[in-house]
Amino acid sequence: MQGTLRKLKSSLTEPVQYHLPVGDNLVDLNAYIGKELTLTFSGTILCSNCGKKTKKSYSQGHCFVCMRKLASCDMCIMKPETCHYDQGTCREPQWGEANCMIPHYVYLANTSGLKVGITRHTQIPTRWVDQGATQALPIFKVQTRLQSGLVEVALAEFIADKTNWRNMLKGQNESIDLKAAAAELIPQISDKLNELSELFGATAIEQLDEDVVDLNFPVTEYPTKISSFNFDKNPVVSGVLQGIKGQYLIFDNGVINIRKFTSYEVTVG
Secondary structure (H helix, E strand, O other), X not given: OEEEEOOOEEEOOOOOEEEEEEOOEEEEOHHHOOOEEEEEEEEEEEOOOOXXXXXXXXXXXXXXXXXXXXXXXXXXXXXXXXXXXXXXXXXXXXXXXXXXXXXXXXXXXXXXXXXXXXXXXXXXXXXXXXXXXXXXXXXXXXXXXXXXXXXHHXXXXXXXXXXXXXXXXXXXXXXXXXXXXXXXHHHHHHHHHHHHHHHHOOOOEEEOOOOOEEOOOOEOOOOOOOOEOOOOOOOEEEXXXXXXXXXXXXXXXXXXXXXXXXXXXXXXX
């Protein structure tokens, strides 16, 4: 089977069910756990937007031209608090309306420890799976991506807003009482929340009372030492698949971040 890679598709089952998109095909990865799996990079990278061949992948699978013009590749996607839609400078205003000017959630998660994150309402629980979170709790619902970014920045003064991917893959994070964490954190940003409510309106930010979501990943053995595969350095990734967590395949001899190699043409065998 040959085709270009896309990010892993997942379903929140017990455990999480993963499929690997290879061109138009979907490979049932859970069925490979405990078995030999080989991915071979052909040397070809095809832009996920325009389909043209590119020597290097930018912004997870784009050619340089598309990376520079697409709103989905702008810096404000990584730093939503810098959203400039209201300034009239969005690269693609219609895309911004469909993806940024819609409800977002601010959540707490347990990945490599306690962290804060944001996601569109359509990406729950996918976002949590992609980050390798073992627990997640939505704490705020807001009207736009900008608002979610501003709340996240406020909370990031007290807890992490990034995942230590190496620790996440070692599977050593202990269970956290996310409800208790939220109860402790939210009062610490009350002044900022009041400020944002005055700026965007009283209904812009809604505090939630949701249940904690637990996630169980299909991993038979976690690595104690992390060694990463890189198609740019070695075109062949092969070994016994011991599990999948986040966007990573965990082999008996290393790990690979599939999302990093979006648009790489590979053969799966």
